[in-house]
Amino acid sequence: MISLTSPVETWAHRIPAGVKLLALSALTVALFLTDRPGVLALALLAILALYLSAGLAFAGQGLRHLRMLWPFLLLIALWHGLTGQAQxxxxxxxxLLAALALANFVTMTTRLTDMIAVLTWLLAPLRRLGLPTRTIELAIAMVLRFTPMLVENGQRLALSWRARSRKRPGWRIVVPMAALALDDADHVAEALRARGGILNDIPDGRD
Structure with missing residues (x-):
């Protein structure tokens, strides 16, 4: 499994995970306080400067992560343009781009173990009430770990398709990509059961 944390060491790596996650929450809320495209564009430029402050190599890596957003952004622009709501x-x-760019910056500069430590601290009151929180922690860790792996699987399938056909892969790789995701999930579940993980207590539907 691939980590989202950037191997390029930056000044932001030294900031505690809790501080970065708190700042991310506050700044994301602030983005929803205005509907003025000009203000949001300035915010996006500030975020770009934040990436550049960590170096060109880091900024290039971060922008490549965000490249997958362009179809959604294009769809939003076309829809609102056709309905007369361009602004x-x-x-x-x-x-959307600013919020996800901020989130991407945080994940690139924060180790998964540090994020889980913050989550464990936040869920401590629920544990005191007797509620199991390990499942939530594991689920979030799996999402963070598997997201880049799913993207990589999609890229490999697209390359395989292009090697065999001149047509664009598009929706044609959705089914094999879903099959790969389910297969990986099954392998991880078996590994967790073999290591005495929490899935030992969860029925797998085959009984």
């Missing part, structure tokens, strides 16, 4: 569409697209 609203621009605000939504800019807000």
């Amino acid at each position: 609203a569409g621009a605000a939504i697209a800019l807000r």
Whole structure:
């Protein structure tokens, strides 16, 4: 499994995970306080400067992570343009890109173990009430770990398709990609059971 944390060491890596996650929450809320495309564009430029402050190599890696967003942004722009709401569409697209760019910056500069430690601390009151929180912690860790792996699987399938056909892969790789995801999930579940993980207590539907 691949980590989202960037191997390029930056000044942001030294900031505690809790501080970065708190700042991310506050800044994301702030993005929803305005619908003015100009203000949101300035916020996006500030975030770009944040990436560049960590170096060109880091910024290039971060922008490559965000490249997958362009189809969604294009769809938003086209829809709102056709419905006569171009300004609203621009605000939504800019807000979405800015929020995800901030989240990407945090995940690239924060180790997964540090994020889980913050989550464990936040869920401590629920544990005191007798509620099991290990399942939530594991689920979030799996999502963070598997997201880049799913993206890589999609890229490999697209390359395989292009090697065999001149047509664009598009929806044609959705089914094999889903099959790969289910197969990987099954292997991870078996590994967790073999190591005495929490899935030992969860029925797998085959009984």
